Amino acid sequence: MKHTLSVLLRNRPGALSRVTGLFSGRCFNIESLCVAETFDPQVSCLTVVTHGEASIIEQVTKQLHKLIDVIKVNDVSEGEFVEREMALIRVKAEAGTRAEVLRIIDIFRGKVVDVSPTSYALEVTGSESKIKAVIDILRPMGIKEIVRTGKIAMARAPKK
Amino acid sequence: MSKITGSQAIIKCLQEEGVELLFGYPGGAVIELYDELCKSGIRHILVRHEQGAVHAADGFARATGKVGVALLTSGPGATNGVTGIATAYCDSIPIVVLTGQVPRALIGNDAFQEVDIVGITRPCTKHNYLVNNPEDLVPVLREAFYLAASGRPGPVLVDLPKDIIASMISYPPKKKEPIKMQTYQPNTDPHPGQVEKACRACIKAKRPVLYVGGGVILSNSNEELTQLARRLNIPVTMTLMGLGGFPGTDHLSLGMLGMHGSYAANMSVAKSDLLIAVGSRFDDRVTGRLDAFAPLAKIIHIDIDPTSISKNVGVDIPIVADCKLALQAMNCWLDKSSEYKAEEVTELHRPWVEQVKEWDAKHPLAYMESGEIIKPQYVIEKLHELTGGNAIITTEVGQNQMWAAQFYKFNHPRRLLTSGGLGTMGYGLPAAIGAQMAFPEATVIDVAGDGSIQMNIQELATARECGAPVKIAILNNNYLGMVRQWQELFYNRHYASTVMEVTPDFVALAQAYGAVGLRAKTKAEVVPVIKEALATKNLVIMDFSIHREEGVFPMVPAGKATTEMLLV
Numbered sequence: 253m254k255h256t257l258s259v260l261l262r263n264r265p266g267a268l269s270r271v272t273g274l275f276s277g278r279c280f281n282i283e284s285l286c287v288a289e290t291f292d293p294q295v296s297c298l299t300v301v302t303h304g305e306a307s308i309i310e311q312v313t314k315q316l317h318k319l320i321d322v323i324k325v326n327d328v329s330e331g332e333f334v335e336r337e338m339a340l341i342r343v344k345a346e347a348g349t350r351a352e353v354l355r356i357i358d359i360f361r362g363k364v365v366d367v368s369p370t371s372y373a374l375e376v377t378g379s380e381s382k383i384k385a386v387i388d389i390l391r392p393m394g395i396k397e398i399v400r401t402g403k404i405a406m407a408r409a410p411k412k
Numbered sequence: 413m414s415k416i417t418g419s420q421a422i423i424k425c426l427q428e429e430g431v432e433l434l435f436g437y438p439g440g441a442v443i444e445l446y447d448e449l450c451k452s453g454i455r456h457i458l459v460r461h462e463q464g465a466v467h468a469a470d471g472f473a474r475a476t477g478k479v480g481v482a483l484l485t486s487g488p489g490a491t492n493g494v495t496g497i498a499t500a501y502c503d504s505i506p507i508v509v510l511t512g513q514v515p516r517a518l519i520g521n522d523a524f525q526e527v528d529i530v531g532i533t534r535p536c537t538k539h540n541y542l543v544n545n546p547e548d549l550v551p552v553l554r555e556a557f558y559l560a561a562s563g564r565p566g567p568v569l570v571d572l573p574k575d576i577i578a579s580m581i582s583y584p585p586k587k588k589e590p591i592k593m594q595t596y597q598p599n600t601d602p603h604p605g606q607v608e609k610a611c612r613a614c615i616k617a618k619r620p621v622l623y624v625g626g627g628v629i630l631s632n633s634n635e636e637l638t639q640l641a642r643r644l645n646i647p648v649t650m651t652l653m654g655l656g657g658f659p660g661t662d663h664l665s666l667g668m669l670g671m672h673g674s675y676a677a678n679m680s681v682a683k684s685d686l687l688i689a690v691g692s693r694f695d696d697r698v699t700g701r702l703d704a705f706a707p708l709a710k711i712i713h714i715d716i717d718p719t720s721i722s723k724n725v726g727v728d729i730p731i732v733a734d735c736k737l738a739l740q741a742m743n744c745w746l747d748k749s750s751e752y753k754a755e756e757v758t759e760l761h762r763p764w765v766e767q768v769k770e771w772d773a774k775h776p777l778a779y780m781e782s783g784e785i786i787k788p789q790y791v792i793e794k795l796h797e798l799t800g801g802n803a804i805i806t807t808e809v810g811q812n813q814m815w816a817a818q819f820y821k822f823n824h825p826r827r828l829l830t831s832g833g834l835g836t837m838g839y840g841l842p843a844a845i846g847a848q849m850a851f852p853e854a855t856v857i858d859v860a861g862d863g864s865i866q867m868n869i870q871e872l873a874t875a876r877e878c879g880a881p882v883k884i885a886i887l888n889n890n891y892l893g894m895v896r897q898w899q900e901l902f903y904n905r906h907y908a909s910t911v912m913e914v915t916p917d918f919v920a921l922a923q924a925y926g927a928v929g930l931r932a933k934t935k936a937e938v939v940p941v942i943k944e945a946l947a948t949k950n951l952v953i954m955d956f957s958i959h960r961e962e963g964v965f966p967m968v969p970a971g972k973a974t975t976e977m978l979l980v
Binding site for chain 1: 530531534535538539542544559593594595596717718719722723
């Protein structure tokens with residue numbers, strides 16, 4: 253079962269390394285990991301996607317909490333949440349396919365961020381499944397390079 | 413405010429924390445700190461290897477309950493300390509390790525004696541710091557002591573760049589209120605609802621067992637535990653780390669459980685309907701095959717560390733709290749509750765206690781006598797007898813450790829200092845020095861094997877220099893005995909690399925260090941040798957030539973259920 257954990261930690265040298273070291277040292281799995289400063293420059297937010305049985309996730313959460321640099325751990329996938337990932341995709345774009353690439357990226361509400369005589373670099377944002385769909389559809393055109401961010405997530409605000 | 417140097421600030425901080433004694437080894441990166449240290453009133457014990465410094469600080473901490481301190485230089489000084497730090501981490505021992513570091517400007521440059529010790533020790537410290545700004549120095553040191561001693565204790569390392577030690581700083585006054593950290597707030601108070609549930613389970617259960625670990629020692633809750641066990645008439649078994657948490661000679665004591673636990677202890681856990689785990693962590697050496705561990709029991713687990721709860725074994729009634737407060741709360745509930753009637757509960761548990769005693773009578777801890785050949789268990793029994801059970805015992809790791817745990821009946825906490833979690837050979841001698849420095853008048857005995865004593869044998873010089881009259885009892889079988897025992901049982905007696913073909917003449921070795929060397933080759937010589945050692949004011953090595961192929965029994969083979977014991 254896949255879980256998306258949102259971890260607030262002190263923005264200090266070595267704090268990230270404590271988190272990743274915990275995962276590798278205890279054989280917990282990391283599918284993706286994304287980290288950046290929050291609005292408070294003293295605090296970073298780390299989104300980690302992991303999978304495992306409920307008991308493993310419980311251990312992951314408790315162990316994260318035990319790290320002195322960790323402020324808060326929230327399993328956002330326990331409730332309603334939004335998730336986004338971004339991909340930069342460089343795809344072949346030659347005379348015969350340039351227009352087709354543009355049409356496809358338009359359908360997915362992506363953007364062209366770099367142009368060369370033989371390729372386009374595209375920016376796409378969305379859920380993991382959307383990114384996968386874009387990649388699948390562009391693959392026959394000839395993908396030259398992909399860079400992905402990993403997932404970021406936020407719990408939805410209560411409706412009432 | 414007038415400024416002082418970093419080293420003066422460090423000394424001042426140590427004094428504020430009540431440090432009177434530390435263990436260390438100087439070097440280029442900490443030379444300035446040593447200059448200041450040796451002018452202060454703090455006593456410094458110069459070890460002969462940095463691993464010894466950390467083990468000694470650890471032994472000091474285990475024996476006293478205070479934070480132990482070690483001071484090492486950068487690079488190899490720091491890496492030599494890593495085994496000691498990991499040892500303390502696995503057993504949750506509060507120590508602060510100060511390491512020197514190259515000046516900040518050189519960090520990352522592969523400078524002479526530079527190593528990323530904060531990176532290296534990240535997984536084996538409770539927390540660690542590289543002091544990057546002079547003004548952080550004092551707050552970091554205060555936090556380090558607080559972290560080491562509070563919550564689930566553990567080692568904290570503070571890496572001190574040479575230019576920080578030399579910098580000029582204003583010393584911030586110590587605040588009256590205790591340190592508060594936003595990200596670290598261990599929960600020490602038990603949840604009253606959980607306490608009530610636990611108490612009700614205890615007075616209703618028919619076959620309850622208390623399973624006690626190092627948490628009881630660390631939280632000094634042996635008295636509360638003893639009160640609880642006696643008033644509820646519940647048998648008590650202890651882990652290696654928990655020995656002394658309940659009097660070993662009490663009629664309710666089952667001794668140790670697990671791989672080399674007593675028959676009665678392992679049978680009781682297997683048949684119990686309520687297991688009350690207090691400050692223990694369901695370690696693999698305790699549980700054996702997990703699905704066969706306490707299969708019939710409801711489980712109460714008291715522990716200060718939430719990660720310990722339901723890690724290996726699912727728990728029915730978790731209580732995240734300091735063991736002392738939790739046990740006090742249980743005793744308090746029983747004091748007040750009309751549901752608890754002492755005689756009824758005692759009567760209810762009587763058949764179970766009788767059953768447990770029957771198991772103990774059927775297969776007590778025992779060994780085969782063999783005439784004049786010295787049995788190691790006999791040596792431990794005599795050590796117990798001749799010290800009145802009042803010695804502080806440290807051990808190395810292996811057979812010597814298990815025999816000491818089985819046959820020295822610990823009646824008091826902080827009397828057995830042993831590397832339980834990491835299983836560090838070479839721990840016993842430096843730890844004994846640490847304990848002896850804390851209690852100069854106590855009898856401190858390192859129970860050792862001929863293999864493990866050689867792992868930190870250089871500390872004989874330390875003991876001599878600081879006047880620690882430690883008594884070392886070497887159970888000498890010319891083997892790495894525990895591995896040899898496994899090879900005998902599970903590897904067709906193929907003694908691969910476990911025969912010690914050359915061991916030093918330990919008596920001559922003792923003399924070479926200015927200590928006293930005594931040897932016993934026959935059973936009749938055991939008692940006179942121990943008596944002479946105990947009467948000697950100096951450091952003593954007792955070399956006992958023991959039965960070479962003696963094994964530690966009972967034994968639960970790895971991966972088996974704890975009821976599948978190999979008996980004597």
